[in-house]
Amino acid sequence: MTRPFVRLVAVTATVTLAITAAGCSSESSGGSASTSSLSVGFVAEPANLDFTSTDGAAIPQALLVNVYEGLVKLDQDGKVVPLLAESWDISPDRKTYTFHLRDNVTFTNGKKFTADDVVFSINRVKTDWKVSLKSAMDVVANAAKKDDTTAVVTLTKPSNSWLYKMTTRIGAIFSRDGVADLANKPIGTGPYKLDSWRRGDAITYSANENYWGTKPKVGKVVLKYFKDATALNNALLTGGIDVISTVQAPESIQQFSDTSKYEVIEGTTTGEVLLSFNNSKAPLDNKLVRQAIRYAIDHKALLDTAWAGRGQLIGSMVPPTDPWYEDLTNLYPHDPAKAKELLAQAGQSNLKLRLRIPNLPYAVASAQVVKSQLAAVGITVDIEPLEFPARWLDVVFKQADYDMSIINHVEPRDITAIFGNKNYYLRYNNPKVQELFAKADSGTEDEQVAGMKEAARIISEDAAGDFLFLFPNLIVAKKGTTGLPKNLVSESFDLSVLSPSEA
Amino acid sequence: MGLYLLVRAAVLVVSTAVASVVVFAVMAVLPGDPAEVALGVNATAEAVAAKRAEFGTDRPLVTQFLDWVAGLSTGDFGVSYVTSDRIGPQIVDRLGVTLWLVLFGMLMAIIVAVPLGTAAAVRHRSIGGLLLSGISQVGVAVPAFLAGILLVFLFAVTWQALPSGGYTPIREDPTAWFQQLLLPSLSLGLVQGAVLSRYVRSAVLDVMREDYIRTARAKGLGLYRALWKHGARNAAIPVVTVLGLQLATLLIGAVVVERVFTLPGLGSLLLDGVANRDLLLVQGTVMVLVVAVLGINFLVDVLYALLDPRLRGVR
Numbered sequence: 001m002t003r004p005f006v007r008l009v010a011v012t013a014t015v016t017l018a019i020t021a022a023g024c025s026s027e028s029s030g031g032s033a034s035t036s037s038l039s040v041g042f043v044a045e046p047a048n049l050d051f052t053s054t055d056g057a058a059i060p061q062a063l064l065v066n067v068y069e070g071l072v073k074l075d076q077d078g079k080v081v082p083l084l085a086e087s088w089d090i091s092p093d094r095k096t097y098t099f100h101l102r103d104n105v106t107f108t109n110g111k112k113f114t115a116d117d118v119v120f121s122i123n124r125v126k127t128d129w130k131v132s133l134k135s136a137m138d139v140v141a142n143a144a145k146k147d148d149t150t151a152v153v154t155l156t157k158p159s160n161s162w163l164y165k166m167t168t169r170i171g172a173i174f175s176r177d178g179v180a181d182l183a184n185k186p187i188g189t190g191p192y193k194l195d196s197w198r199r200g201d202a203i204t205y206s207a208n209e210n211y212w213g214t215k216p217k218v219g220k221v222v223l224k225y226f227k228d229a230t231a232l233n234n235a236l237l238t239g240g241i242d243v244i245s246t247v248q249a250p251e252s253i254q255q256f257s258d259t260s261k262y263e264v265i266e267g268t269t270t271g272e273v274l275l276s277f278n279n280s281k282a283p284l285d286n287k288l289v290r291q292a293i294r295y296a297i298d299h300k301a302l303l304d305t306a307w308a309g310r311g312q313l314i315g316s317m318v319p320p321t322d323p324w325y326e327d328l329t330n331l332y333p334h335d336p337a338k339a340k341e342l343l344a345q346a347g348q349s350n351l352k353l354r355l356r357i358p359n360l361p362y363a364v365a366s367a368q369v370v371k372s373q374l375a376a377v378g379i380t381v382d383i384e385p386l387e388f389p390a391r392w393l394d395v396v397f398k399q400a401d402y403d404m405s406i407i408n409h410v411e412p413r414d415i416t417a418i419f420g421n422k423n424y425y426l427r428y429n430n431p432k433v434q435e436l437f438a439k440a441d442s443g444t445e446d447e448q449v450a451g452m453k454e455a456a457r458i459i460s461e462d463a464a465g466d467f468l469f470l471f472p473n474l475i476v477a478k479k480g481t482t483g484l485p486k487n488l489v490s491e492s493f494d495l496s497v498l499s500p501s502e503a
Numbered sequence: 504m505g506l507y508l509l510v511r512a513a514v515l516v517v518s519t520a521v522a523s524v525v526v527f528a529v530m531a532v533l534p535g536d537p538a539e540v541a542l543g544v545n546a547t548a549e550a551v552a553a554k555r556a557e558f559g560t561d562r563p564l565v566t567q568f569l570d571w572v573a574g575l576s577t578g579d580f581g582v583s584y585v586t587s588d589r590i591g592p593q594i595v596d597r598l599g600v601t602l603w604l605v606l607f608g609m610l611m612a613i614i615v616a617v618p619l620g621t622a623a624a625v626r627h628r629s630i631g632g633l634l635l636s637g638i639s640q641v642g643v644a645v646p647a648f649l650a651g652i653l654l655v656f657l658f659a660v661t662w663q664a665l666p667s668g669g670y671t672p673i674r675e676d677p678t679a680w681f682q683q684l685l686l687p688s689l690s691l692g693l694v695q696g697a698v699l700s701r702y703v704r705s706a707v708l709d710v711m712r713e714d715y716i717r718t719a720r721a722k723g724l725g726l727y728r729a730l731w732k733h734g735a736r737n738a739a740i741p742v743v744t745v746l747g748l749q750l751a752t753l754l755i756g757a758v759v760v761e762r763v764f765t766l767p768g769l770g771s772l773l774l775d776g777v778a779n780r781d782l783l784l785v786q787g788t789v790m791v792l793v794v795a796v797l798g799i800n801f802l803v804d805v806l807y808a809l810l811d812p813r814l815r816g817v818r
Contacts (some may be wrong), residue, residue, distance in 0.1 A: 047585040047779060054585065055543030130554070132546040161557055183587055199586075200597070200767025200775070224669070226772065230652070231765045234667035238659045390535025390780050398539070 027297040038481070038500045039222035039234045039426055040493070041241040043248060045200070050182035051169045053130040057410065057491065060169040062203060063221055063444060064492035068188035070171030071099050071118065072163065073149075078270075078321035078412075080163060084113065084173055084189065085151075094158035094442070101149045105212040107175040108193040115145035121173045122153065129170075136165040158442035164413065168491050190495045191216045203226065205495070214293075217483070217499040229361075236262070242500065245493055247474035249361060250308035256476045264476050267486035268312060270319045271410040271471035274418075276368060277401055279464060280427035284353075288346035290463035294332035295402075296339035296377040297370065303469045306365035312470040316460040319417040319470055321489050323445075324452035328460045339377040352380045356402040358388030363406040366468055370406070390455060397425045408471050412489065415452075416441075419459045428464045515797055522793040523575070527568050530615045532781045536560070537584045537780040560782075571786065580787035585779045590787045593772065595709030598791065600670060600768035604688055604757045609750060611692025612699050619696070620703025625726060627708060636704070642697020649758040651690035651763040658686055668765035689766040691756050695749050702745045703738070706767050710734035740810050751796040 044058040051059040062194075065073055071085035085099040122143040125134050125261030139162050142154045155162060165171065186194055191213065203223040207216045224241050228233035230249035231241035234257060235241045247253055256262040275297070277284040284290055299313050312320070313443045315328035343351065355370065357363040362386060365444035371381040381404075386392040405425075409418060420437040422429035433455045440451030460467070473488040480501030485494045538554035539546065546554075555561040559570070574581055580590035619635055626632035659667035665686050671679040692750075707730065710716060719729040730738075758770030769788060776784040 045775075048587065054541060055546075130542065130550065132543055132550065198670075198767065199593070200771050201765070226668070226765050227762050227771060228765065231668050231763060234655055234660055235669070235765075238663060238667040240666055240669055387535075387776075390540055391535075393539060394535055 036217075036219035036500070037222065038218045038220070038243070038498055039202075039224050039241040040243040040245050040495070041224050041226055041235055042245050042493075043226060043229070043232065045225035046203075048183035049186050049194070049197070051131070051172075052124075052128065052182060054183075055131045056134075059492040063186055063188070063492045064169055064490070065193060065326070065494050065496065066192045066492065067186050067188060067190045068169075068172035068174070069070070069190050070166055070168075070173060072167050072171065073103075073492075074167045076485065076487050076489065078319075078323075078487075078489045080167055084118075093157045094444075097153045097155075097163065098146070099151045099153070101151060102212060103149045105189050106210050107187050107189055108208055108210075109175055109178050109180055109187045111175050111177055113173070113175075113189055114148040115151040116148075117173055117176055118151040119143045119145050120176045124174065124179070125170050132457060133168070133170055136162065136168075136170050160443070160445070160448050161413065161416070161441050168412075192221060192274060195220070199308075214497075216496055218495075221495050221498065223396075226389045236431065236476060236478075243474060243475065243477040243484065246488075247476060249310040250310040250472070250474060253308070253310075253474065253476065259479070261478055261479055263479055263481075265484055265486050266310060266472040267475075267488065268319060268321060269410065269471045269473045269488040270321065270412040270414075271408045271488075272314065272317055272319065272414075273311075273366065273406065273408045273468040273471055275366075275466035275468050276405045276407065276426050277463075277465050278400055278425075278427060280400075280429070281403070283346070283348060283351060284403055286346050286348075287463060289348060289351070290466075291332070292339040292342035292346070292348075292377065293374065293379070294463045294466050295342065296379070297333045297373050297466060297468075298334040299329070299468065300334075302366060302369045302373070305369050305470070307469065310474060313473040314467050314470045316456045316467055317409075317419065318452075318456045318467070319489075321487060322413060322452075324449045325383065325455060326453055326456065328457065331460050332463070332466075336377050343378065349378070350380070351378065352382065353403040354384060355381050355404045355406070356384045356386055356392075357406045358396075359385040360408075361386055362408060366406050371470075400425045400427055406468065410471070412491075415456060415459070419455075419464055426465060428459075428462075428463075430458065430462065433458055507808055508805065511801055515801045517798050519794055522797070523572055523790060524568075526789050526793065527571065527807050530786050531564055531567075533780070533782070537782055540780040541584060552791035568691070569731045571783070575790065580785075581783045583781055583784045585781045585784070588682075590784050593784070594769065596789055597769045597772045599672075600766055601702055601754070601757050601761070601770065603684055604691065604752070604766065604768060605753050607684055607688030608691030608695060608753050608757070609746075610751070610804055611688055613746075615693060615696030616699035616703050618699035621707050621727075621730070623700065623704045624707035624711065625730075627704070636701075639697040639700045639704075642694055643701065645694055646759075647691050647694045648759045648763050651687065651695050654686050654690050655763070658668075668763070670768075670814050677773050683764075683766075687757075687760050687766060690763075691753055691760055694756070695753055699742070699745060699749060702742055706738040706741045707734070710738045711738070736810065740807065743810060744803055747799050747806070750799045754792060754795060762778060 034355065046059040046062055047054055047056060049059060049063060049065065069083050071083060072080050075081045076300060084105060085101055087100050089098045099118065101115060101118065107113060122137065125137040139155050139157065139159045141151060141156045144152050145151050173189065175187050188470040191211045192207055193208045195204040195206045197203045205221045207219050224235065227234065229252065232244055232248065233252050236244050237255065253264055256264060277290055279285060303309055303311055303313065313329045315331055316326065318325045355367055357367050367383045372382055374381050386395055396405045416437045418424055418426060419428050420434050436451045436455040440448045443451060473486065475484050477484055478501045482499045483497035537558060538551045539558060542550055542554055543660060570594040571581065579590060580594065582588065583593065619639065623632050623635040648734065655667050658665045666683050669707050670683055710730065715733050716729050719733050720726065724732065757768065758773060761768045761770035762774065769792070773788045778790060
């Protein structure tokens with residue numbers, strides 16, 4: 001009587017086993033066949049491929065240096081080095097830059113790269129770009145071609161940050177005949193060119209066979225996008241990808257503790273996780289209160305609890321890869337007694353503060369620790385997570401309707417934008433700092449370093465914010481994969497020297 | 504029959520119209536300006552104003568709504584704020600993934616539920632039957648995404664038997680396509696199967712007590728054969744109803760499961776759209792989902808009428 005049921009179960013089981021077995025065999029054969037292909041897992045997928053009209057870190061991360069090249073780029077130590085320009089001269093008044101260009105470069109549309117493309121690309125930032133970053137090009141008075149391999153750029157005033165900014169997306173060089181469909185068809189001079197893009201899934205690059213420099217070792221690179229951190233980790237565990245570009249949850253790294261299979265690379269970024277203060281509004285317009293908060297926070301404990309100890313304590317808004325870095329972690333050592341004393345001095349008892357954070361993992365984790373540490377000195381913190389980006393941008397960033405917030409300021413050299421502009425959401429207004437920034441930008445290299453150092457110190461002493469930690473760059477890769485960018489110092493994830501593991 | 508269908512169709516049309524108003528209104532009150540999100544944190548006021556004009560979000564809400572509905576009625580979903588691509592083709596493209604997922608999930612649910620539910624009904628007095636009931640009870644309580652996480656852990660991470668996610672279109676590599684869909688549809692199907700099996704069980708139990716089954720058995724038919732020949736059609740009516748309702752939950756469950764398995768379906772399109780404040784895209788996607796759910800309900804009503812002749816006479 002029950003036989004048909006038993007048979008059905010048996011058939012189902014057999015089919016399942018057969019399918020699973022098939023999965024097993026084809027999976028392993030697929031892995032060994034593709035030696036010159038590598039896939040890298042990312043979390044944020046570009047909305048489109050046009051960073052001239054769409055903001056967001058994902059587009060330059062994928063395209064800059066890999067597909068588009070600039071005249072200059074940043075090396076792993078954060079130094080400006082030649083790329084499409086072999087060298088450059090700076091006039092004595094520091095306003096004229098003469099770039100000597102490589103002359104064996106072609107775009108992937110077959111057109112030769114000349115000074116005309118440089119002039120075209122620089123001018124196009126001013127005329128056609130839509131994103132706010134384009135303002136970095138405002139300082140350029142004129143860009144001109146001297147001959148095919150020489151381009152001359154004149155600035156309205158001396159600016160060190162301009163050359164630096166030329167390493168970012170605004171310095172990307174476009175072909176004069178290659179800007180018709182930037183959102184879908186990027187044309188650059190880089191080591192890779194776009195093969196295909198399956199929205200919601202992956203971007204595939206193939207090596208540019210006419211590349212002027214060292215040809216990439218990997219013929220095909222797949223940038224795979226994952227919405228979910230667990231899915232990203234699983235993909236590496238199951239061989240779906242070869243590299244996790246940035247680990248989203250540092251405590252998950254223990255899954256990759258098998259050193260015969262994986263290696264974990266920890267480097268630095270330019271992302272300062274900042275406990276930002278609303279400097280213009282009571283009670284945080286009072287320096288004593290801000291200082292009390294800095295004393296109240298045990299940064300080492302915070303980093304250990306919130307981010308599994310991965311990352312670095314900085315004590316200022318400057319990452320170690322900037323030339324004006326100075327270890328200021330001892331400026332405000334953890335000292336709850338001192339914090340209470342300062343609060344009493346400021347006449348504050350039963351202080352209540354609104355901590356309005358973006359709903360991002362590091363901010364949520366850090367906020368809990370901040371709350372409990374501030375409670376220890378008698379400050380009540382009310383944590384309010386806001387959806388990121390839209391809600392946070394609107395409430396905290398635009399309206400500055402907050403007391404404290406926590407956000408990872410990832411932009412390189414963003415100290416000037418954040419503390420040099422009194423209208424920025426921290427509302428920090430210090431003319432002395434603004435003047436130092438301006439002088440540093442127009443001075444010689446030495447003057448720049450000295451000026452920036454001084455400004456960073458004043459900001460830290462002023463307790464304009466509290467610098468929780470420097471965000472780590474955590475990469476996990478299949479054992480033996482080489483050429484991964486250890487430090488994340490620029491906007492791009494440089495794939496050019498990648499080489500797959502031999503295994 | 505004709506009147507019955509007419510009334511059902513009218514309900515479908517009115518619900519769709521109401522849904523369009525609700526969907527639009529919800530998006531309109533969602534905080535966050537698409538123009539600001541698109542241009543980034545340091546955009547100037549002029550740039551934002553220009554972007555708003557480009558998007559058309561500076562116009563009165565009523566105008567925007569009427570424009571949107573007029574577009575929808577001709578199948579035009581508009582242009583995405585973020586990608587500047589036409590939204591219709593994007594939805595169609597992603598729907599391809601989601602439909603397969605839902606279809607496979609449904610099939611698995613049926614494969615699980617019909618034998619399990621029938622066996623549980625037939626042996627409802629034995630330990631085995633109670634055990635089957637218990638298992639389905641647990642299955643009902645598990646959300647699909649949790650089942651997905653567990654399945655990934657077992658099949659993908661521990662046994663390395665199936666991929667943990669990703670999607671390859673069927674025309675590129677049918678084997679990879681099938682393998683990649685297997686775990687996500689299983690996580691949808693197992694949970695739905697557990698729910699469904701309880702309905703199958705009670706439907707079969709009801710039918711078993713009917714006189715015509717007793718008659719058939721008295722004539723010498725085995726229980727399963729009698730159920731199949733005489734009871735299946737009757738037991739199918741409540742099951743089909745539930746199946747229709749479940750199809751709707753499956754569609755919604757798929758939205759979440761797609762995230763666990765990184766499938767580029769409608770769900771991931773929707774979530775990305777919300778994060779980027781790509782309002783037109785979100786509105787379009789939600790409308791497609793709403794219409795799909797309403798359409799399914801309509802079909803269930805039709806099927807209901809076909810299966811049960813008594814209903815046709817009612818109206």
